[in-house]
Amino acid sequence: MDTDSRLEREQFVSHLNGTTTIEILSLTSLMPISILFRQCVIALIGIKLNRSNQWSRFTLDVACLCLPFLLSCTIMYDYCYVLFVTMITIIVASILWRYQQPPRHSLSKKKIDFNNLNVSCQLKFISYYRIEVNICTAIAILAVDFKIFPRCLAKAETYGHGLMDIGVGCFVLAAAIVAPEARYSIYRYNKKAQTARGKDNNLHQGNASAPFSSSLVKSLKSIMPLVVIGVGRLIATAGINYQLHVSEYGVHWNFFFTLAAIRLLASLIFIIIPISLSGLIGACIGVFYQVTLTNYNLKDVIISGFDGSGGRNGIIEANREGIFSCIGYLSLYLIGIEIGKQLLKPISSLTRWLKVLVTLIIVDIVLWELTWFNAELFEPVSRRFANFSYVLWMLAFMAFNIFMYLLVELISTYFTMTGNFCEEMPLAGCSVCTPTLELRDTELKMTKQDSSDRNRTCACLYAAIERNQLGYFLLANVMTGSVNLSMNTIRVDNILAAVILVGYIYAVSFIIVVLHVNKVTTKIW
Structure with missing residues (x-):
């Protein structure tokens, strides 16, 4: 890429101020609604599409979910x-239309006591959240290079928040809520349950810290692919003179180094501090970092360098945004682990899931209040610093989105049980990648796949991304780079840009x- 073109593109995504939180929430709310929209569309057109041409269903997935x-x-x-409004209207129309039709299965013939109904399956709303983070990111990283993408949605330079400012925070939280430390709560819960039933658990025998006796080695093994990818990206972008927004991470730092750093730091912390204190430690780190930013002029160092001239001399000064922001992202990661421990606890009662739904919205309201308070009293939201206002903002944003995904899944579960949605076409999947629902006595259970299903694969987009989440993200990055190298995206008119983005x-x-x-499966470690 020639220097003039690179500088023009860098300027195109620089010195922006972002948009409002309401607008960002409105745009991202389309993602959970899209999942229910897909199921309603399939309910309207019938299930023949599921049984015949799976590639037609894939096209439907892209149309409805992306x-x-x-x-x-x-x-x-x-x-x-x-x-x-159009999508909501179609969803409501589909539900009303299905109410006028005979039920698709025998579940609705039984009298269902929803207050005492047990859901003996783990809901997938967390998986949906993590997959949608990948899809939104894949779309945004290329769209931002075209004029068709509003500049207010791009990353804010220092203070403020655009749509793309949620990207790295969402990835950090998506990794945190399913981190080994968060999943450990399931292990402890299952161990207690098996002990109560008189069963022996041979997994992780010993004291409570046994699963993490070699945590540092395991952490190093897990972050090595991220380090390798980060180094590869650094070499590739430098070799082809690719566009670089220096104030985002620095000269050499990138997103993959940030993920690797916070995972390593978290593992080191948990060697010394119990996992049960992850949320408290995360909050303390965030507050300490915020005090350092505002009271000890660390933010001036990040903006202007150690000498105040804005120079990039030395490895630390050259990458000061990426290095120092790791402290804020570490705070976010540790708090995310605490949230994951709560969300991953096995819950079998539909009534309890409804209580979780109410709890999520209450917590979300509190987090938005704390975000406003911190931004007014200390410092506005800044992704560049990953300050405590940003940490709180991301937590509030995630709580809202998790609430939306859980709400959508509970709505889908209800209408599937009552026979209005087809049990052979589960939410965001099919009967091959997602076991079907069946009511047995007072329990909603997942029926086992038969041998033919176990030997088959499907073309469901969500199942494919869930299998290869990192691969999907890397592929999107490679194709984004290919498009940018093949054309000057700033000069492309809006119609052609839209066609390119859809094709991409x-x-x-x-x-x-x-x-x-x-x-x-691309995950080889």
């Missing part, structure tokens, strides 16, 4: 609320589904 968000932040940005997300999704159909 295009609404893509359109809302590009050509339909000024009319995103129209898109939102279809191609990325198609490749990842082909890998899934052929049972190829």
